Amino acid sequence: MGIRVEPDPRGDDCLTCWDAGKTPQTVYAIFKGIETGEWWTDIFPPPPNHTFKLDQSLFDPCVFNYTGLTWFVEYQARTIFPPRTQSSLKLWFNIGDVFAQLLDGTCKFSFINNLQVPVGNYYYKGSGWVFELTI
Numbered sequence: 001m002g003i004r005v006e007p008d009p010r011g012d013d014c015l016t017c018w019d020a021g022k023t024p025q026t027v028y029a030i031f032k033g034i035e036t037g038e039w040w041t042d043i044f045p046p047p048p049n050h051t052f053k054l055d056q057s058l059f060d061p062c063v064f065n066y067t068g069l070t071w072f073v074e075y076q077a078r079t080i081f082p083p084r085t086q087s088s089l090k091l092w093f094n095i096g097d098v099f100a101q102l103l104d105g106t107c108k109f110s111f112i113n114n115l116q117v118p119v120g121n122y123y124y125k126g127s128g129w130v131f132e133l134t135i
Contacts (some may be wrong), residue, residue: 011023012061034049052066064130072093109129
């Protein structure tokens with residue numbers, strides 16, 4: 001009796017942030033507190049204050065992506081812009097950015113939107129977190 005639970009699939013190693021064999025194949029990005037900005041109209045979707053499932057990139061094991069019909073999300077656990085190493089979380093749609101933050105250091109999992117004023121934006125404010133769901 002009971003429910004059979006398969007082990008979480010592991011992805012390719014991103015040794016910057018996870019031990020060997022521990023890199024997840026999937027992470028989740030959750031956004032809260034995003035508001036509509038000056039350029040928003042009712043033809044655009046409401047603020048995406050919800051969770052997205054991101055899959056590991058085929059090209060870089062430290063990058064995770066979500067591609068939907070409306071929203072696109074990218075989490076980079078490690079981005080190298082010499083001489084700095086950074087982490088980033090970005091959410092956008094086909095017209096412009098909704099959420100973006102680039103932080104110094106690797107393996108950051110908590111972000112605050114760089115877009116902080118309604119003027120000149122479709123969406124602004126909010127926070128984002130990246131986490132791994134394990135059972």
